[in-house]
Amino acid sequence: MADFTYTLETRDGAARAGVFTTPHGDVPTPMFMPVGTLGTVKGVAMEEVGELKARMVLANTYHLYLRPGHELVRQLGGLHAFMRWDGPILTDSGGFQVFSLADIRQVQDEGVVFKSHIDGSSHTFTPESVMDIQRTLGADVVMALDECPPGGSDHAHTREANRRTLAWLHRCQARFDELEQRGEYPTQTLFPIVQGNIYDDLRREHARQVRDAGNWQGIAIGGLSVGEAKPDMWRTLELLDGELPADRPRYLMGVGYPDDLLESIARGCDLFDCVAPTRNARHGTAWTSGGGQVNLKASRFREDTRPVDPDCDCTTCARYTRAYLRHLVVSAEMLAFRLISIHNLRFLVRLVEDARRHIVDGSFHSWSRDWLERYRSGDG
Amino acid sequence: MADFTYTLETRDGAARAGVFTTPHGDVPTPMFMPVGTLGTVKGVAMEEVGELKARMVLANTYHLYLRPGHELVRQLGGLHAFMRWDGPILTDSGGFQVFSLADIRQVQDEGVVFKSHIDGSSHTFTPESVMDIQRTLGADVVMALDECPPGGSDHAHTREANRRTLAWLHRCQARFDELEQRGEYPTQTLFPIVQGNIYDDLRREHARQVRDAGNWQGIAIGGLSVGEAKPDMWRTLELLDGELPADRPRYLMGVGYPDDLLESIARGCDLFDCVAPTRNARHGTAWTSGGGQVNLKASRFREDTRPVDPDCDCTTCARYTRAYLRHLVVSAEMLAFRLISIHNLRFLVRLVEDARRHIVDGSFHSWSRDWLERYRSGDG
Numbered sequence: 001m002a003d004f005t006y007t008l009e010t011r012d013g014a015a016r017a018g019v020f021t022t023p024h025g026d027v028p029t030p031m032f033m034p035v036g037t038l039g040t041v042k043g044v045a046m047e048e049v050g051e052l053k054a055r056m057v058l059a060n061t062y063h064l065y066l067r068p069g070h071e072l073v074r075q076l077g078g079l080h081a082f083m084r085w086d087g088p089i090l091t092d093s094g095g096f097q098v099f100s101l102a103d104i105r106q107v108q109d110e111g112v113v114f115k116s117h118i119d120g121s122s123h124t125f126t127p128e129s130v131m132d133i134q135r136t137l138g139a140d141v142v143m144a145l146d147e148c149p150p151g152g153s154d155h156a157h158t159r160e161a162n163r164r165t166l167a168w169l170h171r172c173q174a175r176f177d178e179l180e181q182r183g184e185y186p187t188q189t190l191f192p193i194v195q196g197n198i199y200d201d202l203r204r205e206h207a208r209q210v211r212d213a214g215n216w217q218g219i220a221i222g223g224l225s226v227g228e229a230k231p232d233m234w235r236t237l238e239l240l241d242g243e244l245p246a247d248r249p250r251y252l253m254g255v256g257y258p259d260d261l262l263e264s265i266a267r268g269c270d271l272f273d274c275v276a277p278t279r280n281a282r283h284g285t286a287w288t289s290g291g292g293q294v295n296l297k298a299s300r301f302r303e304d305t306r307p308v309d310p311d312c313d314c315t316t317c318a319r320y321t322r323a324y325l326r327h328l329v330v331s332a333e334m335l336a337f338r339l340i341s342i343h344n345l346r347f348l349v350r351l352v353e354d355a356r357r358h359i360v361d362g363s364f365h366s367w368s369r370d371w372l373e374r375y376r377s378g379d380g
Numbered sequence: 381m382a383d384f385t386y387t388l389e390t391r392d393g394a395a396r397a398g399v400f401t402t403p404h405g406d407v408p409t410p411m412f413m414p415v416g417t418l419g420t421v422k423g424v425a426m427e428e429v430g431e432l433k434a435r436m437v438l439a440n441t442y443h444l445y446l447r448p449g450h451e452l453v454r455q456l457g458g459l460h461a462f463m464r465w466d467g468p469i470l471t472d473s474g475g476f477q478v479f480s481l482a483d484i485r486q487v488q489d490e491g492v493v494f495k496s497h498i499d500g501s502s503h504t505f506t507p508e509s510v511m512d513i514q515r516t517l518g519a520d521v522v523m524a525l526d527e528c529p530p531g532g533s534d535h536a537h538t539r540e541a542n543r544r545t546l547a548w549l550h551r552c553q554a555r556f557d558e559l560e561q562r563g564e565y566p567t568q569t570l571f572p573i574v575q576g577n578i579y580d581d582l583r584r585e586h587a588r589q590v591r592d593a594g595n596w597q598g599i600a601i602g603g604l605s606v607g608e609a610k611p612d613m614w615r616t617l618e619l620l621d622g623e624l625p626a627d628r629p630r631y632l633m634g635v636g637y638p639d640d641l642l643e644s645i646a647r648g649c650d651l652f653d654c655v656a657p658t659r660n661a662r663h664g665t666a667w668t669s670g671g672g673q674v675n676l677k678a679s680r681f682r683e684d685t686r687p688v689d690p691d692c693d694c695t696t697c698a699r700y701t702r703a704y705l706r707h708l709v710v711s712a713e714m715l716a717f718r719l720i721s722i723h724n725l726r727f728l729v730r731l732v733e734d735a736r737r738h739i740v741d742g743s744f745h746s747w748s749r750d751w752l753e754r755y756r757s758g759d760g
Contacts, residue, residue, distance in 0.1 A: 039707065043714040047699075068682070068707040075683060076703050084699055302448070303455060319427075319464055323456050327419065327448045334423040334714055 004140075004189045004217040006249045010360055014241050014268040017359040020056075020218070020249045022088040022140045023187045024080065027055045029249055029270035030355055032261065032348040033090065034277065038063045039073070039083040042278045043338040044345065046084045052314060052346040053353070056088040058273045061133055061143075062097035065123075066116050070136040078138035078186065090141040090191075090273075092253075093130045093172075096148055096222075107147065109164060127171035135176070135185045143220060144172040146193040151227025158197040162206045165195050166213070173214055190214075191251060193222040198232040200239055207243035219244055220251040221269070225260065233260075237267035244268075258287055258351055258375060262368045265355050272352075277344035282337045284329035287347045289371070292378050296340065301326040314346035384520075384569045384597040386629045390740055394621050394648040397739040400436075400598070400629045402468040402520045403567045404460065407435045409629055409650035410735055412641065412728040413470065414657065418443045419453070419463040422658045423718040424725065426464045432694060432726040433733070436468040438653045441513055441523075442477030446496050446503075450516040458518035458566065470521040470571075470653075472633075473510045476528055476602075487527065489544060507551035515556070515565045523600060524552040526573040531607025538577040542586045545575050546593070553594055570594075571631060573602040578612040580619055587623035599624055600631040601649070605640065613640075617647035624648075638667055638731055638755060642748045645735050652732075657724035662717045664709035667727045669751070672758050676720065681706040694726035 006029075008018045020027040034041045034049055037060045041049050049057060064073060073082050079089055095112065098105060102114035111126030127145045134142035145168045147161040169192050176190045192210045196203035210219065221240060224233050237252070244250055251271035252264050261272055280286070284297045288309040294301075296308070307317035308325065316325075316339040328336035358367040385401045386409075400407040414421045414429055417440045421429050429437060439459060444450060453462050459469055475492065478485060482494035491506030507525045514522035525548045527541040549572050556570045572590045576583035590599065601620060604613050617632070624630055631651035632644050641652055660666070664677045668689040674681075676688070687697035688705065696705075696719040708716035738747040 038711050038713060039704070040713050040715045043718075045715065045718075067711055068703075072682065072703075076685060076701065082704060084704075302452065305456060321456065323448075323452075324419070324462060324464075331418050331447055333418060333420050334717065335420045335425065337714065338423075338425075338718070 003187045006218065006247060008247055012359040012362050012364040013266065014238070015265050015355070015359045015364045016268055016270055017356050018249065018270060020270070022056075024086060024088040024140055025055070027088055027271075028356060030261075030265045030352045031055055031271055032256075032352050033058045033271060033273040034345050035060070035273055035275045036083060036085070037275070038067065039079065041341070041345070043281070043334070043341050044278070048315075048342055049085070049345070050087070052342060052349055054345065054349050056090065056271070057085055058090045058092065059083065059137070059139065060094070060097055061091045061130060061137065062094035062101070064091075064137060065094060065133050066118055070133045074136045074138065080138065088141070089139040090251075091134050091137055091139040091143065093143040093145040093193075094125055094133070095130070095145045096253075098125060099148060099150075107164075109167065111145075127168040128175040131172055131175040131179060131190075135179045135188065138186045138188070140188060141218065142176070142188055142190055144169045144190060144192045146195055146222055148195060148223050148226070149197055151197075153197055155199055155202070158195070158199055158202055162195050162202055165193065166206070166209050169193075169210065169213055189217040191218045191220045192216055193220040193253070194240065194244075195223045196236075197223050198228050198236055200235070203236055203239055204243055207240055211243070211245060216248060218249040218251060218271070220253055222253045224252065225254050225256065230263075234263060234267060237264060237269060241268035256348075258348065259372055261348065261351060262355065262372060265352070265359075266365065266368060277348055278337075278341045281340035281344050284336065284340065286325075286340050286343055289347075290374060290377070292375050296322060296326050296329050296336075298326075308340070308343050309347065312343060312347060313350065314343050316340065316343040383567045386598065386627060388627055392739040392742050392744040393646065394618070395645050395735070395739045395744045396648055396650055397736045398629065398650060400650070402436075404466060404468040404520055405435065407468055407651075408736060410641075410645045410732045411435055411651055412636070412732050413438045413651060413653040414725050415440070415653055415655045416463060416465070417655070418447065419459065421721070421725070423661070423714070423721050424658070428695075428722055429465070429725070430467070432722060432729055434725060434729050436470065436651070437465055438470045438472065439463065439517070439519065440474070440477055441471045441510060441517065442474035442481070444471075444517060445474060445513050446498055450513045454516045454518065460518065468521070469519040470631075471514050471517055471519040471523065473523040473525040473573075474505055474513070475510070475525045476633075478505060479528060479530075487544075489547065491525075507548040508555040511552055511555040511559060511570075515559045515568060518566045518568070520568060521598065522556070522568050522570055524549045524570060524572045526575055526602055528575060528603050528606070529577055531577075533577055535579055535582070538575070538579055538582055542575050542582055545573065546586070546589050549573075549590065549593055569597040571598045571600045572596055573600040573633070574620065574624075575603045576616075577603050578608050578616055580615070583616055583619055584623055587620055591623070591625060596628060598629040598631060598651070600633055602633045604632065605635050610643075614643060614647060617644060617649060621648035636728070638728065639752055641728060641731060642735065642752060645732070645739075646745065646748060657728055658717075658721045661720035661724050664716065664720065666705075666720050666723055669727075670754060670757070672755050676702060676706045676709045676716075678706075688720070688723050689727065692723060692727060693730065694723050696720065696723040696726075
């Protein structure tokens with residue numbers, strides 16, 4: 001599978017700088033992947049996603065399966081052509097969305113039965129079907145179906161979910177390879193997902209089982225940022241850093257917020273995704289390097305002619321004032337969500353770019369400490 | 381007032397090609413002005429409005445007065461700086477919005493008392509106050525306060541509205557000139573509005589009264605496209621073509637749809653505005669030169685890999701298929717409204733560009749007839 005390679009260029013403590021090579025281009029890591037749920041990063045055109053230097057994006061299998069349907073996406077040229085993105089794409093397995101969005105569900109070893117959140121129609125995801133769907137969609141990286149127990153799940157429940165996730169991984173792999181033999185699909189790679197919640201023994205065991213189950217080109221860490229305490233998340237990442245192969249990218253699913261991103265990079269994670277940049281933007285919330293998260297609705301921005309973040313190089317900060325953005329947010333104008341989304345996405349991409357530069361020159365940890373202190377100072 | 385001039389370059393029948401010069405640049409006419417109600421053309425960035433070659437835009441006094449307030453706009457550098465548009469801007473008087481949007485109203489010779497559609501607070505617009513507000517906002521062209529009787533109004537009601545509109549015009553002019561003397565405001569010009577519904581005698585009388593009331597740099601035609609039959613609208617425009625000065629631009633308020641635009645250009649109108657391009661886009665409706673208005677939600681576009689309009693040179697048609705746009709519309713994705721708005725706006729701007737070229741070379745009427753026939757053929 002020389003189409004996918006990972007080169008670990010350097011480490012600074014546990015932090016890693018590398019390059020993940022895919023058939024649709026190289027991804028310098030650490031990298032944040034914007035989420036294009038339905039084949040669009042909400043409110044933002046894909047050429048804007050490219051301009052803010054995101055190098056890889058994510059799309060949601062659950063959503064695209066329901067609407068417009070994976071077969072139609074394939075018929076229209078595959079996911080890259082469909083969403084007008086020539087860079088690497090990762091699709092999730094759909095499992096997480098089934099557990100969080102679908103109306104009713106039944107989880108058995110065979111798979112998950114759920115009702116669509118759109119029309120209540122009944123569907124089943126199995127390890128095999130999510131491979132079929134993801135191969136049909138055509139993303140570069142496809143994800144194994146996993147069971148992600150909710151935050152606060154007990155040891156027994158988590159252990160059972162780990163067992164099922166591993167069994168499903170074997171079936172995903174078998175189906176993925178079977179489809180590969182047909183020669184009808186684009187070049188893709190399958191990432192497994194390590195679960196185990198915040199239980200050290202289960203995380204260690206699952207990491208080893210998953211690692212040994214195949215020659216993966218990358219491994220995902222699931223089941224974090226689901227409500228657990230931050231120290232538990234950091235301890236789990238530190239544990240996994242010692243268990244996961246150093247020469248493969250680690251994709252930490254569903255993270256993050258700027259501070260979580262830096263804390264996770266410090267603990268050896270390479271790829272990230274999160275809907276926070278666009279979801280926050282829809283609520284008028286923007287990130288600033290000098291004072292953390294601010295809500296632009298606040299009346300204190302009424303006459304503020306500064307850009308959202310004076311340090312930012314995004315097109316929103318180059319062109320628009322806080323006062324104008326506040327006016328758009330207060331007026332619920334669509335343009336607000338677009339402009340703030342662009343800022344928030346660029347904020348994270350610039351953050352991982354800066355992190356990478358400091359990892360390469362060996363100054364990551366002092367830089368990150370200073371950055372977080374300023375970010376957390378909260379003076380807007 | 382050499383800051384505003386109109387050069388009538390040529391006529392082809394009643395159709396006119398000219399150039400309207402303003403302090404913020406030249407506007408080739410005929411021209412369609414996108415509507416930026418609250419200082420933003422809904423969903424579209426002003427640099428995109430520039431890219432689609434709109435040369436002048438409109439903003440709504442009523443909306444900006446209520447939110448964020450004209451004084452704040454001035455404090456933030458005036459309307460051009462506020463909405464990031466260096467080209468010419470026209471603000472309406474707010475009267476039409478008061479009559480169509482505000483909750484409760486009282487119309488007297490003094491002015492209009494209304495309640496905000498946002499919070500129900502009580503406000504009064506007088507000829508003087510709308511001059512104060514528009515001079516404070518700082519658009520190039522400001523509009524006189526008028527009373528626009530609803531479609532179907534009888535002769536007596538229309539006559540009374542004409543009388544009041546003329547009285548208000550004199551007061552607008554006096555206040556405009558008084559503010560001019562203060563030397564605190566940018567260079568602006570005041571356009572009067574001719575009313576009279578579809579009554580030939582009232583239209584003729586009002587046109588003459590308005591025309592003789594001042595040395596206007598342009599004159600607006602109000603009270604059309606408010607529900608009257610199309611033949612009445614065309615007859616009224618033909619009548620006004622003979623009454624209005626040939627050496628001033630005629631701004632036909634609230635028009636248009638593509639076919640109405642061509643019919644009005646054919647009858648001597650020069651400037652146009654309408655929310656249809658963006659409002660239709662929010663419902664998934666797009667214009668096509670080969671088949672009129674289509675709703676992209678229709679299932680027949682599910683697998684349609686053509687652009688919205690194969691003849692169109694907009695960025696949406698260059699990049700996206702009908703199938704993808706349909707998916708976005710069906711999924712209520714924000715990007716849909718933006719992409720279709722850009723197409724619809726460019727569709728109208730290209731239409732007036734084409735119309736102008738054909739006026740200049742004397743082929744407007746045969747071209748327009750063919751264009752309308754194809755547009756109305758309705759095969760999508």
